[in-house]
Amino acid sequence: MAILEVNHVKKIYKTRMGGEEVTALRDVHFTVEPGEFVAIMGESGSGKTTLLNILACLDRPTVGKVLIEGKDYTTLKDNERAVFRRENLGFIFQDFNLLDNFSIEDNIKLPLVLAGESPDDMDKKVRIVAEQLGIAELLKKYPYEVSGGQKQRTAVARAIISDPKMLFADEPTGALDSKSSTNLLKQLRKINENGQTILMVTHSNVAASYADRIMFIKDGEVFHQLYRGTMTRAKLLDKICDSVTVLMRGGDESES
Numbered sequence: 195m196a197i198l199e200v201n202h203v204k205k206i207y208k209t210r211m212g213g214e215e216v217t218a219l220r221d222v223h224f225t226v227e228p229g230e231f232v233a234i235m236g237e238s239g240s241g242k243t244t245l246l247n248i249l250a251c252l253d254r255p256t257v258g259k260v261l262i263e264g265k266d267y268t269t270l271k272d273n274e275r276a277v278f279r280r281e282n283l284g285f286i287f288q289d290f291n292l293l294d295n296f297s298i299e300d301n302i303k304l305p306l307v308l309a310g311e312s313p314d315d316m317d318k319k320v321r322i323v324a325e326q327l328g329i330a331e332l333l334k335k336y337p338y339e340v341s342g343g344q345k346q347r348t349a350v351a352r353a354i355i356s357d358p359k360m361l362f363a364d365e366p367t368g369a370l371d372s373k374s375s376t377n378l379l380k381q382l383r384k385i386n387e388n389g390q391t392i393l394m395v396t397h398s399n400v401a402a403s404y405a406d407r408i409m410f411i412k413d414g415e416v417f418h419q420l421y422r423g424t425m426t427r428a429k430l431l432d433k434i435c436d437s438v439t440v441l442m443r444g445g446d447e448s449e450s
């Protein structure tokens with residue numbers, strides 16, 4: 195069974211004061227299988243963040259359904275959706291979203307504290323994910339004492355510590371230099387190879403080339419998809435660059 199089923203989703207934002215409506219998503223329809231690593235690309239304003247927010251139960255579609263393991267969570271009340279998100283989904287954002295007054299260790303632990311886990315279990319899990327992400331030496335430090343790359347790896351550790359069904363990443367390399375980006379993307383790839391389903395919004399062709407599938411959104415619809423198949427990352431990157439060029443030309447492949 196698909197882990198995620200997006201059924202003809204449409205999103206219309208109604209602006210306040212009776213202004214014009216904005217159709218951010220027209221008709222988005224796709225499924226994601228467990229263990230997939232999907233990158234979502236598209237020009238600014240194409241609807242990527244709107245889509246990610248709906249998939250991650252942060253917002254509701256105007257029309258259509260989003261099923262996670264066959265169940266529609268979009269119809270739950272806000273407080274029930276918050277609990278569902280906390281227990282089942284992991285998030286990584288461009289700006290890390292760490293708590294400055296919490297140590298790296300306490301930032302990573304946060305989802306487990308909220309879930310009421312025992313201190314021993316928390317310590318064990320923190321050690322495992324910190325080792326996995328190469329930040330075990332930093333646990334006693336505070337976010338302002340570590341680099342951007344280390345902050346983002348802390349955010350990844352926090353996102354995966356509760357073993358989420360899906361990991362959502364919104365421009366996770368957007369604030370990183372190229373070395374830290376590569377490091378982070380390799381970590382995400384490794385986490386995916388261990389079975390984690392990942393959905394990542396990105397503007398970066400290189401970041402997208404670490405995924406298995408790249409979905410291009412244009413004018414609120416899925417315009418094109420690329421699958422890694424047996425391609426090397428370099429070959430996939432070439433294909434992504436070609437697709438981005440077509441997308442920027444307005445979708446007409448015949449134009450020279």
Ligand SMILES: Nc1ncnc2c1ncn2[C@@H]1O[C@H](COP(=O)(O)OP(=O)(O)OP(=O)(O)O)[C@@H](O)[C@H]1O
Nearest residue numbers: 207209216218236237238239240241242243244245
């Ligand atoms: N809360 C909102 N109210 C009204 N319109 C919105 C709102 N959020 C987004 N939009 C509009 O919906 C469309 C899609 O926006 P969205 O943020 O999803 O695009 P995006 O592809 O993520 O863009 P970017 O790459 O710049 O982040 C845009 O036209 C945007 O102006």
